[in-house]
Amino acid sequence: MKKIINKAENMVIEMCEGMVAAHPKKLAFNRKYKLLMRKKLNSNKVSLISGGGSGHEPAHAGYVGEGMLDVAVCGDVFASPSTIQVYNAILESESNKGTLLVIKNYSGDVMNFEAAAEMAEEDCDMEVAKVYVNDDIAVKDSLYTVGRRGVAGTVYVHKLAGAAAEAEKSLEEVKAVAEKVINNVRSIGFALTSCTVPAKGTPTFEISEKEIEFGVGIHGEPGVARQAIKTANELAQDCISLLLKDLPFESGDEVALMINGFGATPLKELYVFNNAVSKLLNGYNIKIYDTMVGNYMTSIDMAGASVTMLKLDDELKELLDAPVNTIAINR
Secondary structure (H helix, E strand, O other): OOOOOOHHHHHHHHHOOOHHHOOOOOOEOOOOOOOEOOOOOOOOEEEEEEEEEOOOOOOOHHEEEEEOEOOEEEEEEEOOOHHHHHHHHHHHOOOOOOOOEEEEEEEHHHHHHHHHHHHHHHHHHOOEEEEEEEEEEEOOOOOOOOOOOOHHHHHHHHHHHHHHHHOOHHHHHHHHOHHHHOOOOOEEEHHHHHHHOOOOEEEOOOOOEEEEEEEEOOOOOOOOOOEEOOOOHHHHHHHHHHHHHHOOOOOOOEEEEEEEEEEOOOOOHHHHHHHHHHHHHOOOEEEEEEEEOOOOOOOOOEEEEEEEEEOOOOHHHHHHHHOOOOOOOOO
16 A cells, blocks of 8 residues: 555544645634534524545535535544534534534434434534435445435535525525435446555455446445446446436436546546546437536545436526535635
8 A cells, every 4th residue: 555644543634634734714623523614604604514434535624615514524534423523513613593414324424413413402402404415326225324325416415505505595495405406416436446445555345457346335345236347438328327217317407417536537537438428418418507527525546436417407506506615616
């Protein structure tokens, strides 16, 4: 294993401190509870909190800022943050309009975020709502979840619910936006290589040069099928065929499209893949309203990509277009 680290156990703290050092006007870091926070919180808007295990950067710390999150709770690599971490995130970002927790559907995250919300409600009489992201169509249940996993679709939940919160909508309204996104977003991914968790030092699975794992999650877990390696056009066809059936997406729909890299795939390959996906969608008469290509929800250093499609209406398009100013998305 070759990585730019000091000690694996210090990696998350040093990463967060490095983020603040690079963006001191935007970010603050609570070292004790590993909370990456906005430098200036606004108590007149719904507080938006998300997080989970680290190793998915820029998720979630990279999405702290105007138009997205107020706090990212940073667990250790691929490990859920503790209840106490999430509880303190809720307290540190207390708002007059309440708090929304955006939780990816992994059992550890669900358990600890729910327990923290209950503590904040009972101990401090705070209003805390929750939504659960489950956009990965590869699995219905897994070693990590009951139901589908939350993967890159989470970024759209952060973006659109964040825009609603920034507009100072009520907690009920912001939650409704988040749930609308969750109900209309789907993802699927594939891996060309495994990732290497720093504390372990070896790949989480072995795969030959001529194979891919199809239907992977974001924690180095194997996919639902091991297949012979395919061209970008063939991979696009496999992914889009499954995605279109699942919601379903239909001719005439408008969508936001995300081609997400898992951390080690060159940008040029992601654009090749986007070219293949875009042509397919055009052929199905599905209009691409907005495209994002890059690393948004990674799996440390895994090579591979995922496709996320969000079906849009006028409300979601307006929220998608709202200004955002984070270190990972700024437009």
